[in-house]
Amino acid sequence: MTREFMIRPDPSAPNLSTAVTGRDQDGNPVETRVVTEKPLTLFLNRQEIVTMMTIGDHPDLLAVGYLLNQNMLKRGDTISAIDHDEDLGVIVVRTPAETNYEAKLQKKVRTSGCAQGTVFGDVIDSFEGVKLASNSRLKTSWLYALTRKINTAPSLYLEAGAIHGCVLCEEDRPLVYMEDVGRHNAVDKVAGWMFRENEPADNKIFYTTGRLTSEMVIKTVMMGIPILVSRSGFTAWGVELARKSGLTLIGRARGKRFIVLSGEERIEFDADTGYEPDEDHKHRRKGSRDD
Amino acid sequence: MTREFMIRPDPSAPNLSTAVTGRDQDGNPVETRVVTEKPLTLFLNRQEIVTMMTIGDHPDLLAVGYLLNQNMLKRGDTISAIDHDEDLGVIVVRTPAETNYEAKLQKKVRTSGCAQGTVFGDVIDSFEGVKLASNSRLKTSWLYALTRKINTAPSLYLEAGAIHGCVLCEEDRPLVYMEDVGRHNAVDKVAGWMFRENEPADNKIFYTTGRLTSEMVIKTVMMGIPILVSRSGFTAWGVELARKSGLTLIGRARGKRFIVLSGEERIEFDADTGYEPDEDHKHRRKGSRDD
Numbered sequence: 001m002t003r004e005f006m007i008r009p010d011p012s013a014p015n016l017s018t019a020v021t022g023r024d025q026d027g028n029p030v031e032t033r034v035v036t037e038k039p040l041t042l043f044l045n046r047q048e049i050v051t052m053m054t055i056g057d058h059p060d061l062l063a064v065g066y067l068l069n070q071n072m073l074k075r076g077d078t079i080s081a082i083d084h085d086e087d088l089g090v091i092v093v094r095t096p097a098e099t100n101y102e103a104k105l106q107k108k109v110r111t112s113g114c115a116q117g118t119v120f121g122d123v124i125d126s127f128e129g130v131k132l133a134s135n136s137r138l139k140t141s142w143l144y145a146l147t148r149k150i151n152t153a154p155s156l157y158l159e160a161g162a163i164h165g166c167v168l169c170e171e172d173r174p175l176v177y178m179e180d181v182g183r184h185n186a187v188d189k190v191a192g193w194m195f196r197e198n199e200p201a202d203n204k205i206f207y208t209t210g211r212l213t214s215e216m217v218i219k220t221v222m223m224g225i226p227i228l229v230s231r232s233g234f235t236a237w238g239v240e241l242a243r244k245s246g247l248t249l250i251g252r253a254r255g256k257r258f259i260v261l262s263g264e265e266r267i268e269f270d271a272d273t274g275y276e277p278d279e280d281h282k283h284r285r286k287g288s289r290d291d
Numbered sequence: 292m293t294r295e296f297m298i299r300p301d302p303s304a305p306n307l308s309t310a311v312t313g314r315d316q317d318g319n320p321v322e323t324r325v326v327t328e329k330p331l332t333l334f335l336n337r338q339e340i341v342t343m344m345t346i347g348d349h350p351d352l353l354a355v356g357y358l359l360n361q362n363m364l365k366r367g368d369t370i371s372a373i374d375h376d377e378d379l380g381v382i383v384v385r386t387p388a389e390t391n392y393e394a395k396l397q398k399k400v401r402t403s404g405c406a407q408g409t410v411f412g413d414v415i416d417s418f419e420g421v422k423l424a425s426n427s428r429l430k431t432s433w434l435y436a437l438t439r440k441i442n443t444a445p446s447l448y449l450e451a452g453a454i455h456g457c458v459l460c461e462e463d464r465p466l467v468y469m470e471d472v473g474r475h476n477a478v479d480k481v482a483g484w485m486f487r488e489n490e491p492a493d494n495k496i497f498y499t500t501g502r503l504t505s506e507m508v509i510k511t512v513m514m515g516i517p518i519l520v521s522r523s524g525f526t527a528w529g530v531e532l533a534r535k536s537g538l539t540l541i542g543r544a545r546g547k548r549f550i551v552l553s554g555e556e557r558i559e560f561d562a563d564t565g566y567e568p569d570e571d572h573k574h575r576r577k578g579s580r581d582d
Contacts, residue, residue, distance in 0.1 A: 018527045022552035025431065025564050030550055036527040037505060053505055053528075111437055140316065161543075162524030181504055181526055211453040214328060214344055228402040234454030235472055236309045236327040237344075252452075259321055261313035273316050 004173040007193065010158035012138045016055050043092040044072055047102050055163070055180050058189050059084050062180075063091045065192030069219050070186075071126045072101040075195070101207070127218050132226040132246050133202035140271040142205070143229065145172035147253060150207060155179060157209075166190060166208040168225075174207075183210040184219070191218040191223050201225045212238045212251050221245045227266060229253055234261060295464040298349075298484065302450035307346050323450040328472045334383040335363055338393050346447070346454070349480050350375050353471075354382045356483030360475075360510050362417045363392040366486065417513050418509050423495035423517040423537050431562040433496070434520065436463035438544060441498060446470060448500075457481060457499040459490075459516075467499075474501040475510070482514050492516045503529045503542050512536045518557060520544055525552060 011017065017033050024030045041051045042063050049072065054062055060082045067073035073093070081094040101122075146169050156163050156179050164183035168176040168190050178189040187208070194201065201224030208230045210216060214237040220228045221241070227248040234251045239261045242249035248263030256273045302308065308326050315321045331550040332342045333354050340363065345353055350374045358364035364384070372385040392413075399568045436525070437460050447470050455474035458468040459481050478499070492515030499521045501507060505528040511519045518539040525542045528565065530552045533540035539554030547564045 020525075020527065020530050020552055022550050024551075025547055025549050025560075027560050032525075032550060032552075034525045034527045034530060038528070086523050160524070162504070162526055181502075211472075213453070221563050233451070234311075234323075234325045235453055236311065236325045237329070239311050239325060255315055258316050259323060260315075261311055261323075264314050269316075269318050 002173060003170070003175055005153070005175070005177065007176045007178065008137055008174075009155040009157075009165070009177060009179045010057075011154050011156050015058070016156055017160045025266060035156055035160045035163050041088075041090045042066060043090065044099065045092070045094055045102060047105065052185060054185050057180075058192070059086075059091050059176070061178075061189045061192030061196065062094050062185055063192065064195055065188030065190065066185075067231060068191050068195055069123075069188050071122045071222070073099065079238055104192075108272055114128060123210050123218060123222070126244065127221055130158070130221050130224065130245060132221065132224065134226075134246065134266075135174070136203055136226045136266055137227075137268055138205055138227050138248060138250075138266055139268045140273075142172040143250070143253065143258070144256065144271055146174060146205065146207060146229075147231070149174050150177065153177060164209050166206065166210070168194070169205040169207055170203060171205075175204075178270075183208065183213065187216070187219050187223075194223065205229060208232075211235070212242075212249060214238050214241055217241045217245075217247060217249065221247055226263070229258075293464060294461070294466055295407075296444070296466070296468065298467045298469065299444055299465075300448075300456070300468060300470045302350070302445050302447050307348060307447055308451040319500060326447055326451045326454050326472060330380050332379075332381045333357060334381065335390065336383070336385055336393060338396065343476060344472055345476050349469070349483070350377075350382050352469075352480045352483030352487065353476055354384050354483065355486055356479030356481065357476075358384060359482050359486055360414075360479050360513055362513070363414045363524075364390065396555040414509060414513070418512055418532070418536065421512050421515065421536060423512065423515065425517075425537065425557075427494055427517045427539075427557055428429060428559055429496055429518050429520075429539060429557055430559045431564075432460075433463035434541070434544065434549070435547065437496065437498060437563055438464060438522070440465050441468065444468060455500050457497065457501070459485070460496040460498055462496075466495075474499065475506065477512075478507070478510050482510070485514065496520060499523075502526070503533075503540060505529045505532055508532045508536075508540065510519075512538055518554070520549075 019031055019033050019036050021031045035055055035262045036186055037053045038056050039051050040054050040059055042049045078096055080096050083092045099140045150167050163179050165179040165187050167174045176190055178186045180186040191211045204225045205227045206220050206225045211232040212230050212234040231253050242262035248266045250258050250260045252259050308324050310322055310324050312322045318331045328344045329347050330342050331345050331350055333340045338501040367536045371385055371387050374383045441458050454470050455477050456470040457477045467481055467484055469477045495516045496518045497511050497516045503521050503524040508529045520541045522544050533553035539557045541549050541551045543550050
């Protein structure tokens with residue numbers, strides 16, 4: 001059974017983009033499509049966590065993925081309910097018992113107020129505990145097939161711009177392609193999906209349009225995915241963390257070109273880089289400076 | 292006195308980027324430069340606020356600008372000290388008396404735990420209270436001059452990629468050009484600079500490489516700047532908030548082309564769009580999908 005594009009963007013969905021009118025450089029009226037975003041406030045049981053801006057297509061996956069990637073929920077935890085009030089823009093993720101995070105927060109709050117800093121420290125601790133699968137492989141022929149399939153898939157990006165995407169892949173097949181105004185939201189939605197489907201991470205390749213920053217590397221590692229690819233660039237700490245954790249990190253992947261700065265032992269250079277056509281101009285994506 | 296580029300990126304500064312080695316698509320060794328980022332934990336008096344990733348060039352301006360743009364500090368507040376411990380990656384902004392934000396936080400904490408959601412509500416309230424200067428102008432000839440000067444200025448972006456920039460401008464002159472791994476950090480640094488210099492906002496133009504999302508529009512309005520320009524695209528709520536607040540919002544500004552979706556009454560179409568040369572290829576910046 002070969003799975004492909006189980007979830008993919010639906011640029012025609014009416015609630016995800018809208019038309020607006022303005023003027024161009026010559027003062028002429030012009031109509032253009034822009035993505036819609038709405039605030040979503042996330043609660044873990046009775047604990048208010050954060051308000052996020054999202055296009056609103058998978059609020060449940062975003063909520064769970066966010067909590068997982070912030071280490072507020074663990075992979076072994078049980079979720080008893082997810083209550084979404086679309087009008088209020090509120091989503092509540094419920095667990096049968098108070099989570100470790102809530103207990104720790106209560107304690108921190110009694111001693112020193114809000115616990116924002118705790119989150120960062122917890123995430124780093126969790127990151128350092130992850131062991132990525134060493135035997136996963138990435139053939140460069142798969143890489144080229146993936147980027148071609150992803151760049152040509154209909155998307156809100158091609159339709160309306162100003163949006164980020166990330167794609168969970170297996171070999172040369174994109175499986176789950178999520179978009180959102182915030183790059184981290186797109187990543188969290190994938191994490192939420194993997195949790196819901198109990199999907200293994202060992203054999204996956206994660207593709208993002210965003211830059212390979214420390215935060216991006218940390219999330220990928222915490223999701224247990226051993227290979228991360230982007231058409232964008234790197235930060236030094238992103239590279240350092242990738243090397244520390246053994247993540248395979250490939251950036252500036254455009255057409256047949258790329259740079260691997262970590263974990264190159266997983267890569268099988270099977271594609272003939274002399275014969276791969278450069279990206280055709282119509283589907284070429286601009287490089288991303290994103291956050 | 293015509294001021295120009297009072298602050299600008301210094302791509303040669305040793306602590307802002309570093310060289311790393313990896314392999315390219317043919318398996319050949321390759322060396323490339325990447326930007327460095329480090330965590331900075333911000334305190335407001337004894338209240339821990341957030342940990343941010345930053346290139347670390349203006350921690351004091353980032354700290355103050357963050358607090359202002361999150362409405363935790365008001366424009367009339369006095370800062371008694373800013374203590375930065377570079378080794379620990381901690382910066383403390385001190386005020387003579389407890390701020391309103393801290394008082395509100397203590398109250399919220401006693402009733403319901405962490406106050407993350409309060410921040411969002413406060414920001415929106417503050418945003419709605421701003422009245423932008425209606426008589427500020429943007430000549431399209433200035434716009435073209437600005438983008439040309441900004442795109443050709445030496446920068447970490449041109450040097451190492453994967454970074455965001457924003458520039459505070461006056462007429463056709465860039466004044467303060469800040470970069471950072473997080474686009475919002477670059478914006479906050481400008482806000483911090485304006486606060487320190489007691490710089491008026493009414494006659495300013497704000498240029499960003501990032502997308503014109505609701506958060507970007509909100510920050511610009513809260514900084515009191517009436518004109519916002521980006522080479523990137525828009526989100527629907529960004530456009531809506533711009534129209535609500537009367538902000539002049541110009542996006543997809545590349546070469547001689549742009550779209551204005553709000554506040555076009557401030558724009559004077561004085562440039563002859565037929566004769567403006569397209570951006571030369573060397574200095575062309577890729578469009579941004581950033582967050």
